[in-house]
Amino acid sequence: MQNSSHMARYGARLVTNGYAILPIAPGTKKPGRFQRGAWVDYPEWNRHAARPTTEVEVATWSAWPDCGVGLVGGAVAAIDIDIAEDAELALKIEKLARDRLGDTPALRIGRAPKRLLVYRAAEPFRGIKRHPLEVLCLGQQFLAYATHPDTGAPYAWPEEGLADLDISELPAITADAAAAFLEVAQAMLPEAVRQRGFIVKPSAHPHLTGHSQTGTMPAIQAALEWLPNAELDYDSWMRIGMALKGALGDEGKDVFAQWSAQAAKDVPGTTLKAWASFKPDRIGAGSIYHLALERGWKPDASLRLDGSMDCAEAHPAAGLLSQLGGTSKPSKETDDHTAYTLHMPDGLVGDLTAYMLSTARRPQPLLSLGASLCAIGALMGRNYRTESNLRSNLYIVGIADSGSGKNHAREIINEVFFEAGLAHHLGGNKIASGAGLLTALHRQPAILFQIDEFGMFLSAAADRKRSPRHITEILDNMTELYTAAGGVFLGAEYANRDGSNERRDINQPCLCVYGTTTPLHFWGALQGANVVDGSLARFLILPSDDDYPDENLAAGIRQAPPGLIHGLKALAAGGGLQSGNLTGMTAGQTTAVTPITVPMSDEAKARFKELSGTLTEELRAARGTAFTAILARIGENSLKLALIVAVGRDPARPIIDLSAAEWAIGFVRHFAARTMEAIERHVADTETEAHLKRLKEIIRAAGAKGITKSEITRSSQWLKARDRDEILLTLIESGDITTGMRDTGGRRAMVYRLSG
Template sequence: MSAPPNFMADYGERLVDNGYPVIPIMPGSKVPGRYQSGQWLPYPDWARHCDRTTKPFEVDIWQRWPGCGVGIAAGAVVGIDIDVLDGALSIQLGELAAQMLGDTPCWRVGRAPKRLLVYRAESSFAGRKRHPLELLARGQQFVAYAIHPDTGQPYAWPESNLLDVPLDRLPAVDEASCLAFLDAAWGLIPDEIRVNSILAEAPSSTWHGPSDPKGTHEAIAAALAWLPNDDLPGNEWITVGAAIKAALGEEGRDLWLDWSRQSRKSGQSGRADTPERRWASLRPHSAGAGKIYWLAARRGWVPDPALTLNGTVAEQMAQQHPAAALLAKAEATPLPPAPEPKPYRVPAEVLEVDGALRLFLDYATRSAVSPQPFLALGAAICLVGAVAGRRYRTPTDLRSNVYAIGIADSGGGKDHARRCVKRALYAAGLDRYLGGEDLASSAGLLTSLQRHPARLFQVDEFGQFLKLVLAPRAPAHKAAIWAELTKLYTSAAEPYIGAEYADQKARPRVTIEQPCACLWGVTVPGPFWSALEGGALADGSMARFLVFLTEEDYPERNEAPAAMDPPLDLVAALQGIARGVPGHSHGGNLAEAMESSAPIHAYTVPLCPDAEVAMAAVRRDATELLRAHRGTYATALFGRYAENAAKLAMIAAVSRDPARPVTEARDVTWAAKLVEHCIGTLLQEAERRVADNDTEANHKRVLEIIRSAGTITRNVLVRKTQFLSKREREEIFEALVEGELVAKTIQRSATKPVVLFTFCKIPSDDTAGDPSA
């Protein structure tokens, strides 16, 4: 049995790009859900998505949940739900909405001719319900892409859909206009389908089927088979007869006669009250099809889903439907194909920085032959973090120590920003902040920080370094480097106390007061991602790193790069950060303040009131993400979300005004956006590349080769997979095709057929539902 379609994997990312707040929907339902520990559960806190945009890394997680549908959290989005089965009336109400609210290009059909019209709210407001009409607004949601639980078919968008129409292009509505529409539309609703009381929706009897007395011949016959006429009393015999006649009229006569003749008394009394005579005299009243269905259900009858129980519905189905054109259009309009994987894109707003960060970003970009602004930003953050080390702190005592990694392919310009950092520090007379470019041992790392406790270590080929220090059989002096980096990261606000050795004279204990170790590593993708297969994601050590993956390995060349000499305003800005806040004592004069044992009193960078509110929201988001993904490696990343955002926001404030820094709301927003992007990068790339065992690693490696090519011939793919045996290769090819991750086609040619493999989509089966899988 094939897996249910994963609509979140197909459409979630594009919907978020278009501005829609998406939420995960449990397969086969209309209910928001979460996939945890191999099963779907309701998502009780989904309504929080009504008040904020969806984060890219949330979609990266949800798209791995099997069969995940896509819902839209209302708030910025408004839905007009017309829950009417009368086709002509449904069309009339849709036209009224177009007149009063605007003609929206996006409307959705689940069970035709019911429809839902999608609008944009000028400002958020609460919804209303006047059954069968509903105004879906803040605090509510609707399903956009999923399998309808009643029809078993995907929801249809007969005209435009949300993938093609960004939120800001939908007609805008306000609360008053929507309520006016509800009033006008309610006046068109017939009394028999209005519901003015919540009690009116409750069943009036034990039968939960159709309330219409009319039934269908097939359904009544099926129910009577469960009602044996074993010499019933006369009154019960007559009750059933009246119900049959009410349900079918004269068409029920044969069923009545056949059922009556089951009795041994039939034709034996010699009386005139035969079934034929009684049928003519029956006068139906309150009992009808529902009575027969109820009696049969009490005896175990379960209606076949293919049966139509309601006679009125059956008559309507036999006629030309008033909404036949609408139905035909919905059926003829299949769901749009899943969008092609879009190029990796860095959010433009994360590059909108000022102060020293902006000065360095411009310097590194203009002087580069292959400009990489995102990598330059990562280097700039580490640079400012190191120079600001031990001088500034957040109100929660976080410091400016940052670990970051820049990733780009060979020849893509990843090393240029590293060279610019060195030149800028030398020009500013701050070269003492530079640590070694290779970490040979943990002892060497600590010795460097003893000499100057605020240091920036720039490590080339960081992926190879990771593979070396994280290898299961790594030399002890190499493996210890990773452990020391982890300890140093958490010791920035307190004394770092090293290991005790027996020979204190030869190996004295290392103590460093509030060390600020910043690290900027650059690497090509392959070695870095393969290094993570050792468990660095699961144990949380990689959660300390911000990952800057370039959006373009080979950008457009700058044919006239600027000079490599650092601009004077950048030099002055770095010197100002190194001086710190005028009049604030850091624990001694400028020289003494950078002694490893010097007492440190860092300046507390305050948050303005708006920044306090923004930072509180980030902390709430972090807590919610931790709760939602308890038990997976993703919690290690989310555990550092608020901490990294607070650090970066402070660095932004110091970059702008080192003499009197104040963290503003825009700093928090920028920092949170950047951290979200870095977390999303780890989640997205780890799903594609990181494996827990050799077999999974080989599958992902082959899939990545096909994904990078888009379409590749079998011969070329065989040459690129020589690391596999013939048997392994064939098994992997077959598994990828059977899993519908890769499509296999045969192209005819003049000589011999050519076998092609085409990448389809990311994995979305049950094994990918848990980020720890």
């Protein structure tokens, strides 16, 4: 059945015409995401203001049911004429806008006589509001193609729609011109139309606004006395209503009705209908208190503000203080991390890992295991396969801080490969270009690259805007080679085939990559597009839980065990079962090879079948999210690891048994879950979003005791003071962090903590 959503019909055309767009949840005016079978809020939507909309995003959003299309302000600005009672006045304001700002062909009608005119911004500027008029621009969005939540009909474009207008066809306006228009337009409005609303300012009292959503009836009623409904605008009326419901639940219905009735235009039936529709999840008592405090309210010391606390408090902030005394409950994800125990597999994988750990100055078990899996995978490449033709090619990234000992595993692999006469399986320390990668693979089709500072490499390879093509082709080639291991990789065709430019095909290439990096460099290098397009999903990401393990002072001169060297040689030779061109350097790049097919026990088959069913359910639930690419690779990566462990146990007669299957599935599932959690916490598409997430991580690291403002400042000196304050306020208002008080050095200081 053809998708008839507004996004599917108009999204690609709007992007082609130069507009930045975003998905709108059906029946609403706000950005949304279709996640796990349901529409949810999209709080970080304004990341799209800083970059063009990608084809991948449009394709993803077009698959979401009944998805509307919003336009992101910045490159465009819109004159919103929110006058519903006087059609003649609305038309006069429209004419004034056309006379002063330009005769734009882009007029949008939602609920007439309200109207909106779209212009091109000569330079992005912040929106300007003079109720009931507003100029929407940077940091704001408006609906382009969607169903109006009140009329139930699509928004109309009486002249020309933006899907048929290139952005260059819109008249350009400036911030000064927009402000001048609003001043003239305001003078045309009768006093009765100039309703006043609540302008939300950054709080000077964050210790009173950043706590539980729940309030108490006495405190809410006291605060409302400072917030009279003097013919407020619709947005302010809605904001107070949702905040009341968030603060008091259904007990606040009568409070809202009485407060709303203060205005002459109140319609009791509409008020009750609006109350029933409110579903606040991040707005509540804090918003009421915030607005009242800005207007001079000074809460009595006997008032208990936080309704989530059972006992009366001596001070409005005392509820917050009591919360700081205990420890926060760990999240489910944290519990899962704690429950998982890393076990080393036996066989060659375990032997190589054990040798790394015994010789390391600062042993890193997880990173050593990751390096061993890649090394064994490269040596057995083209010699072994699963019954489904999966191979042992792996991409693994080990993450640990500087000075943590993450380089040791790479050094050991270099040494043992040279000692075993297998150095031809080692690629260089750096990959200079996509062509260089293919040249190395053509010379040796089963090869291991070990890359230090992998985050910096990835930053360049993933940056299609600033990096040259020969660098970005590295990641493109890696992505294609990952899925070509069981077949033939066809090289590039050149116009001039003079010998040096001959097409280079590679039969069953086995590329293994082991990179090490610091957390900051790795997560800072990624953008949301890398998650959506699946390039990140091909990597197993292994973050060390101990950046600075105890030092092994006995580590010194080392000598590889003879049994380990012998085992590596036997593995590279196919367990003694292969001969001819499958051994050593003589493996032809274009020669057809027939690897050993490693069987699987019935118990292991049943376990992988069970995994497949579970992952299918999880993929369906995650439809439309960035995580489907990662979930889709869990089964494949688990089977690869089970193959490597099985061959490492017995290269001559390998079998994937239940123990290998259980170990591989548990390992991959755990670190895939940690990767998805890390993406939520770290991956950003804009500088503003990156700053917000980094600041949130600083607060997270402080734990239950919290962190003071001065400590935050010292840890985030890359931020300007104003930006830091705005981010903190955003995190408080979104409910991501809370504030409270604690004793520091004999005095009370306000602290910030992560919510939950």
